[in-house]
Amino acid sequence: MMSTHTELTVLPKNLRRRHGGRNLRGGAAPYLFIAPFYLLYALFMIVPVFAAIVLSTTEWVGIGAPTFIGFDNYLDLARDTSFGGALVNSGIYTLIAVIIVVPVSLLVAQGLNAQGLKFRDAFRVAYFVPMVISPIVIALIFSLILDRDYGLLNASLHALFGLPNVDWLGDPTIAKFAIGFVLLWRTVGYLTIFFLAALQNVPKELYEAAALDGAGRWRTFTTVTLPSIRPVAAFVVVTSFISAAQLFDEPYLLTKGGPGESTLSVAMFIFRAAFERQQFGYAAAAGVVLFAVVFIVSQALNRILGIGRDQ
Amino acid sequence: MTITTPAARVRRGLLYATLIALVVVFIAPLVWAISGSFKGRGDIFETPPRLIPDPITGQNYANLLGTQPFFAWFGMSVGTALIATVVSVFVCALAGYGFAKFRFRGRRVLFTIMFSSLSIPFAVILVPLFILVVKSGLSTPWFSLIVPWVAPAFGIFMMQQFIVQSIPDDIIEAARIDGTTEFGTFWRIVLPLLRPSLGALAVWSFLQTYNSFLWPLVLISDQNQYTLPLGLNILFASENRSYDLVLAGAVLASIPTILVFILLRKQLLEGLIAGAVKG
Numbered sequence: 081m082m083s084t085h086t087e088l089t090v091l092p093k094n095l096r097r098r099h100g101g102r103n104l105r106g107g108a109a110p111y112l113f114i115a116p117f118y119l120l121y122a123l124f125m126i127v128p129v130f131a132a133i134v135l136s137t138t139e140w141v142g143i144g145a146p147t148f149i150g151f152d153n154y155l156d157l158a159r160d161t162s163f164g165g166a167l168v169n170s171g172i173y174t175l176i177a178v179i180i181v182v183p184v185s186l187l188v189a190q191g192l193n194a195q196g197l198k199f200r201d202a203f204r205v206a207y208f209v210p211m212v213i214s215p216i217v218i219a220l221i222f223s224l225i226l227d228r229d230y231g232l233l234n235a236s237l238h239a240l241f242g243l244p245n246v247d248w249l250g251d252p253t254i255a256k257f258a259i260g261f262v263l264l265w266r267t268v269g270y271l272t273i274f275f276l277a278a279l280q281n282v283p284k285e286l287y288e289a290a291a292l293d294g295a296g297r298w299r300t301f302t303t304v305t306l307p308s309i310r311p312v313a314a315f316v317v318v319t320s321f322i323s324a325a326q327l328f329d330e331p332y333l334l335t336k337g338g339p340g341e342s343t344l345s346v347a348m349f350i351f352r353a354a355f356e357r358q359q360f361g362y363a364a365a366a367g368v369v370l371f372a373v374v375f376i377v378s379q380a381l382n383r384i385l386g387i388g389r390d391q
Numbered sequence: 392m393t394i395t396t397p398a399a400r401v402r403r404g405l406l407y408a409t410l411i412a413l414v415v416v417f418i419a420p421l422v423w424a425i426s427g428s429f430k431g432r433g434d435i436f437e438t439p440p441r442l443i444p445d446p447i448t449g450q451n452y453a454n455l456l457g458t459q460p461f462f463a464w465f466g467m468s469v470g471t472a473l474i475a476t477v478v479s480v481f482v483c484a485l486a487g488y489g490f491a492k493f494r495f496r497g498r499r500v501l502f503t504i505m506f507s508s509l510s511i512p513f514a515v516i517l518v519p520l521f522i523l524v525v526k527s528g529l530s531t532p533w534f535s536l537i538v539p540w541v542a543p544a545f546g547i548f549m550m551q552q553f554i555v556q557s558i559p560d561d562i563i564e565a566a567r568i569d570g571t572t573e574f575g576t577f578w579r580i581v582l583p584l585l586r587p588s589l590g591a592l593a594v595w596s597f598l599q600t601y602n603s604f605l606w607p608l609v610l611i612s613d614q615n616q617y618t619l620p621l622g623l624n625i626l627f628a629s630e631n632r633s634y635d636l637v638l639a640g641a642v643l644a645s646i647p648t649i650l651v652f653i654l655l656r657k658q659l660l661e662g663l664i665a666g667a668v669k670g
Contacts, residue, residue, distance in 0.1 A: 109573040113489030120542035131519035214602040216620035235438035326512035347514040
């Protein structure tokens with residue numbers, strides 16, 4: 081589930097500070113404490129990242145020696161309409177995540193933060209439940225609910241409003257948003273807990289001051305709430321962006337990337353190139369492009385949202 | 392502030408209505424799946440769906456367990472998730488302690504390297520990691536399945552935060568004066584104090600591995616070595632779309648994570664928040 085939704089983007093304060101309060105030392109001890117982690121980390125994270133870059137300059141079908149072909153894979157990717165389409169689709173998923181899912185989560189958190197609300201914790205836990213269920217299980221359930229002919233959704237719409245059946249997963253445009261909806265359903269509760277915690281941390285005096293100034297709800301929200309929760313908002317935005325950028329489970333299970341390739345994500349493109357067509361070098365190059373895009377956009381988001389700037 | 396005006400009371404009512412409607416949105420698909428798993432194949436798509444199946448049947452479960460190596464999948468999922476959890480919690484606690492309580496040469500650089508990799512999508516390392524694992528010859532799933540989850544950068548970050556917040560330097564100094572070894576201090580003094588936070592990281596790690604799909608999908612081809620998500624996927628993709636078995640399997644597969652969540656939800660939620668909000 082959370083292979084990615086928990087990335088953090090701000091260095092903790094105690095590391096940012098040059099003169100930390102600690103003066104504990106222990107010779108070799110600290111290195112021994114961090115060694116097991118870094119050993120595994122180097123082997124299973126750092127080595128693969130560099131291997132991806134090297135592999136991306138080769139043509140390799142999985143056996144024999146890879147052939148060095150320079151930047152050919154990248155040139156081919158640039159001409160590959162299927163990859164271009166996958167980039168666009170993943171772009172749409174990230175937009176849905178950042179522009180729809182994040183604001184909805186903030187809205188839900190605002191609701192839960194209402195003064196004197198009863199059952200706050202029960203609501204919070206109920207909304208979080210989808211997060212502990214396997215994305216595959218969720219996708220399976222939704223593929224049955226969204227089924228054009230038998231699905232609960234069409235049946236209900238038909239029974240309640242007499243609407244004709246909608247092909248939620250078979251229409252090229254609707255299918256993208258159906259996947260976006262499942263993403264929303266799966267992650268809103270998770271993101272809400274971060275926003276709620278941030279909202280609860282906003283000093284009450286700020287709201288009282290705003291009320292004294294006669295600020296309305298919207299003004300209070302933009303001048304008090306938003307600035308106060310900015311670091312958490314930035315974390316949530318970047319986190320949602322990164323996990324949506326590598327979306328795989330939903331398109332794989334709900335639509336198989338289809339109809340045609342209209343819901344194919346970049347992660348699915350990489351999967352198919354490597355494990356259905358044995359184009360390992362090509363798949364690695366697609367991975368490096370994904371990495372570059374994600375890195376640049378998340379840096380840009382950090383800039384825009386002001387991470388690292390101390391208030 | 393007490394609610395006095397009628398307008399405020401209406402607003403409050405609308406708020407509760409919305410929040411309850413959201414509970415329905417989040418829980419209804421799950422209830423539908425649980426209820427459907429006890430219905431006959433022909434009744435699963437009945438409209439309107441009956442909450443309590445009539446008749447209630449365990450046939451889907453019996454068919455699933457009778458025709459599929461479900462317990463093998465279950466064992467593979469739970470087993471690998473447990474191993475990954477134990478390993479990752481241990482190495483993250485060790486390293487988090489190293490970063491939280493020691494100053495040493497290279498500390499900032501090492502932390503920054505680990506930290507900046509948080510934005511690397513898994514799909515980027517999918518292919519090289521696959522080649523590494525396959526070519527290393529260590530192709531037993533008990534090893535290969537856990538590889539991506541044993542050194543999570545997020546875990547070390549979470550641990551470091553917890554230790555800074557909850558373990559005073561004095562305790563460690565005192566242990567040192569008593570002549571306890573560095574590792575002894577960690578093992579006997581720090582770890583017990585960290586127990587709630589370890590629980591949070593453990594749940595997080597378990598969910599990560601248990602729910603993963605892409606990695607086992609590329610790695611495992613033998614049906615008897617499938618994890619639960621792979622097994623459910625193959626049932627669903629099969630010719631006759633065995634959604635009756637799929638629903639039963641989905642319910643059974645979700646029991647461990649729901650149980651873990653119910654038992655440790657407080658630690659998990661507080662832990663996640665501590666990592667992100669108080670950082």
